[in-house]
Amino acid sequence: MLINNSIKHLNLSYNGLGENENNISHLKEALQTNYSIKFLQLNFNQIGNNEKNIIHLKEALLLNSSISKLSLIHNNLGLNINNMLHLSEVLKTNKFIENLNLGFNNLRENADNMFYLKEALKINNSLINLNLSYNELGKSDKNMLYLKEALEINKSITYLLLGCNNLGKNENNFLYLKEALQKNNSIQYLDLKNNKIGINQINIFILKEILQTNIKIQVLKLTDNDIVDNVQKELSQASLSNDIYNQIKIEFA
Amino acid sequence: MFNLIEEKLDSEYFAYYICLYLSINSIKNKKELEIDVKTFTKQNDFEFLINIISLASSIEELNLTSSDIGMNLDNMNYLTNAFSINNSIKILDLSKNYLGVDEDKMFYLKEILLINQSIQDLDISYNELGQNEKNIIYLKEALLINNSIQNLDISFNHFCENENNMQYL
Numbered sequence: 001m002l003i004n005n006s007i008k009h010l011n012l013s014y015n016g017l018g019e020n021e022n023n024i025s026h027l028k029e030a031l032q033t034n035y036s037i038k039f040l041q042l043n044f045n046q047i048g049n050n051e052k053n054i055i056h057l058k059e060a061l062l063l064n065s066s067i068s069k070l071s072l073i074h075n076n077l078g079l080n081i082n083n084m085l086h087l088s089e090v091l092k093t094n095k096f097i098e099n100l101n102l103g104f105n106n107l108r109e110n111a112d113n114m115f116y117l118k119e120a121l122k123i124n125n126s127l128i129n130l131n132l133s134y135n136e137l138g139k140s141d142k143n144m145l146y147l148k149e150a151l152e153i154n155k156s157i158t159y160l161l162l163g164c165n166n167l168g169k170n171e172n173n174f175l176y177l178k179e180a181l182q183k184n185n186s187i188q189y190l191d192l193k194n195n196k197i198g199i200n201q202i203n204i205f206i207l208k209e210i211l212q213t214n215i216k217i218q219v220l221k222l223t224d225n226d227i228v229d230n231v232q233k234e235l236s237q238a239s240l241s242n243d244i245y246n247q248i249k250i251e252f253a
Numbered sequence: 254m255f256n257l258i259e260e261k262l263d264s265e266y267f268a269y270y271i272c273l274y275l276s277i278n279s280i281k282n283k284k285e286l287e288i289d290v291k292t293f294t295k296q297n298d299f300e301f302l303i304n305i306i307s308l309a310s311s312i313e314e315l316n317l318t319s320s321d322i323g324m325n326l327d328n329m330n331y332l333t334n335a336f337s338i339n340n341s342i343k344i345l346d347l348s349k350n351y352l353g354v355d356e357d358k359m360f361y362l363k364e365i366l367l368i369n370q371s372i373q374d375l376d377i378s379y380n381e382l383g384q385n386e387k388n389i390i391y392l393k394e395a396l397l398i399n400n401s402i403q404n405l406d407i408s409f410n411h412f413c414e415n416e417n418n419m420q421y422l
Contacts (some may be wrong), residue, residue, distance in 0.1 A: 001422045004396040009404040015383065016413030026419035041408070175260065223306075 002030040002037070011041040017053075018046035018075065021028035031067075039069040048076035048083045048105065055232055058086040059095050069099040077113075078106035078135070084116040091120035091127065099129040103161075107143070108136035114146040121150035121157070125152040129159040138166035138173055138195070148176040152183040161191040168196035168225065174206040181214050191221040198226035204235070211238040221251045287316040301332050306342075307335035314344040322358075323351030323380070332407035336369040344374040352380040353410065356387035366395035366402070376406040383411035383418050393421040 002010075017023040024047065031037070047053045054077070058204045061067070084107070091097070107113045114137070121127070136142040144167065151157070165174040174197075181187065197203045204227070211220070227235070232252050239248045258377065322328045336342070352358040359382070366372070381389040389412075396402065412418045 001393040001396050004400065004402075006400040006403055007396070007405050011378070011406040011408045013408035013410070015408065015410055017419065019413045020416050022416050026422055031422040043408075099312040 001033040005034060005036040007034075007036055009039040010037050011044035013041050013071075013073075015045060016121065017042065021050055021052040021056065024056040027196070027233050031045065031060040031064050033196075034064075035066045037066055038183050039071075041071045043071055047072065048079055051080055051082050054083045054086045058090050061090045061097070064094075065096050068096055070097055072105070073099040073101055074104040076106055077102065078109040078202055081110050081112040081116070084113040086221050088116040088120035091117075092097040095126045095152055098126060100127055101131040103131050103133040103135070105135060107132065108139040111140050111142040111146070118146040118150040121148045122153045124154070125156045127154075127156055129161075130157050131161040133161050133163040133191070135163065136166055137162070138169050141172040141176070144176040145172040148180040151180040151187070154184070154185050157189075158186055159189040163191045163193040163195070163221070165195055167192065168199050171200055171202040171206065174203045178203045178206050178210050180245050181210055181217070185216050188216055188218045189221075190219070192225070193221050195223040196226060196247050197222065198228065198231065204231055207235060208238040211235060211250075212241055213243055214248065215244050215246050217246070217248050219249045219251065221249040223251060223253055227252065285312060285314040285316070299328055303335040304329040307338040310339070310341045312339075312341055315342050316346040317350065318376075319347045319349040321351065322347065323354055326357055326361075329358050333361050333364050333368070336365045336372075340369070340371045342371055345372050346376040347380070348376045348406070349379040350377075352377060353382035353384050353388045356385050356391065359388040359391040363391040363395040366399040368399045370399070373401055375402040376403050377410075378406045379409045380409060382407065383414040386415050386417045386421070389418045389421040 012027075014075075015023075017027070031040075047057065061070075077087065091100075107117075121130075132147075136149070167177075197207065207222075210217075222235070232250075235250055239250060242248065306312065307313075322332070347362070350358075352362065362377070366375075382392070396405075
């Protein structure tokens with residue numbers, strides 16, 4: 001099917017491909033001769049349930065040079081740390097993937113998942129859009145520590161999506177985020193929606209500091225964070241008083 | 254949206270072609286056509302509709318999702334005939350149509366894709382294609398020849414039902 005080199009977008013989501021490693025092996029073989037697909041969707045396929053699936057996917061992506069957008073939502077990648085190790089090897093070598101969606105992958109299960117991602121992001125300079133939403137990263141502050149260490153070095157990620165990660169439960173998460181953004185000059189869009197930020201005043205205080213000092217962020221998404229109206233105004237004011245007049249657009253709804 | 258069902262369909266040819274003429278005129282400037290085929294009461298309603306589609310050269314997007322097309326082989330035959338004439342439709346949504354229930358439906362889709370070179374965006378998600386590997390073989394054979402399709406949605410098709418399915422990818 002993929003000998004056809006006109007297909008640019010292939011959606012293979014929700015097909016239970018991870019149930020049998022031969023499925024991903026066949027996908028690997030198909031991708032090795034295909035150079036047209038730019039956007040591959042493999043969402044909801046339980047690929048992470050078997051490490052061999054990820055090895056096949058790794059081997060495919062190490063050779064493929066056409067895929068620029070890869071969506072791996074809801075594939076249980078976090079259940080086995082070797083999954084993220086293999087994916088990390090892909091990101092260290094592949095220079096073509098610009099948009100990667102790792103949402104809903106239980107990355108919280110083991111902090112080593114984010115460690116391996118950090119190691120990759122320190123080297124990778126092609127990834128522009130990284131979606132880590134719905135991974136409960138706030139469960140351990142090591143997750144955000146590793147992300148901080150990655151973002152201090154990475155220079156390509158422009159869109160970072162961290163929604164629905166329960167980051168608000170521990171203020172250290174926001175301290176690490178602040179430190180990361182002090183050194184990072186590439187992130188322009190930061191999605192922090194649904195992170196229970198409003199439950200802790202220290203989170204708000206740190207956010208204000210970010211808004212007053214960051215020089216690059218254009219849009220900060222803060223919807224569904226239990227932030228009351230007067231605090232929303234305070235955050236908007238903080239953005240207006242940015243040191244270098246970088247007025248960050250804040251989205252509360 | 255023009256309601257084709259409100260047209261009085263008559264078995265008399267004259268009335269039929271008058272309706273056809275009026276219908277084509279009424280949609281001649283439309284680019285999108287979304288049809289709920291389930292509201293059709295007679296089989297020749299679908300045939301009538303397909304005749305309109307085949308001649309309406311302005312339509313670029315045809316949405317036939319959830320239309321139970323796969324429940325009747327004649328529907329696929331009419332659709333094949335329409336796409337042998339129509340070359341304007343770029344986006345075709347055939348999702349949720351039971352196309353994979355038996356392989357005959359996908360045989361007709363293969364014929365469509367072999368004849369037609371205008372469809373760029375094809376959605377055949379939710380069609381149980383994975384139930385029978387012949388469905389995937391027909392799709393593969395079609396795509397070996399067809400080079401117009403750029404966006405292919407084959408999600409929600411239970412490919413895992415048969416481990417041979419993915420080898421045809």
